[in-house]
Amino acid sequence: QVQLQESGPGLVKPSGTLSLTCAVSGGSISSSNWWSWVRQPPGKGLEWIGEIYHSGSTNYNPSLKSRVTISVDKSKNQFSLKLSSVTAADTAVYYCARIVVSYDAFDIWGQGTMVTVSS
């Protein structure tokens, strides 16, 4: 059974870069699925950040595209998120999730990790 686990700093300074990793266990990141990041500011709704395929192909939310980089490390069976020039508005719970290609839905989610942007 595939499981996802996010990790990374819980506190990032304004104008800095947020970096998170999602470890995939119980399955291969090279399977026919896309791997995604979704965030949720406190008390607010879900926002799709972007996705990556094991080949390295990516798609990003247009509103975040200039600041986001998602990468994959097949040797470690994990993928990562970098978000640059962060502000308080980027404070959120960040989730990694698997997208099933055949029906474009997020079927497996990590538990989420809270990232606060503050000096």
Place this chain on the structure above:
Amino acid sequence: QSALTQPPSVSGSPGQSVTISCTGTSSDVGSYNRVSWYQQPPGTAPKLMIYEVSNRPSGVPDRFSGSKSGNTASLTISGLQAEDEADYYCSSYTSSSTYVFGGGTKLTVL
């Protein structure tokens, strides 16, 4: 891309049915049957409840059903139970090869 439009809240008594709407555009909900619904109890990660408009993953009770007409998708929960109280989000694939979520609906079981 703009978020899909959902009512902020809905409520119902145990045993009743409730429907949550999700309105998009011809660039997302209206063009694709790639609409999914997620349940999120407080403090937990979202859980997939419906995919491809009306399909239920294994383990999701058949009290949950989905449909779509034009640019609006709907989630119906029949035979409401206390455990159904949660936030619900819709999502759609878009013509830009991206995904968009709804703003979320808080379901209260009275």
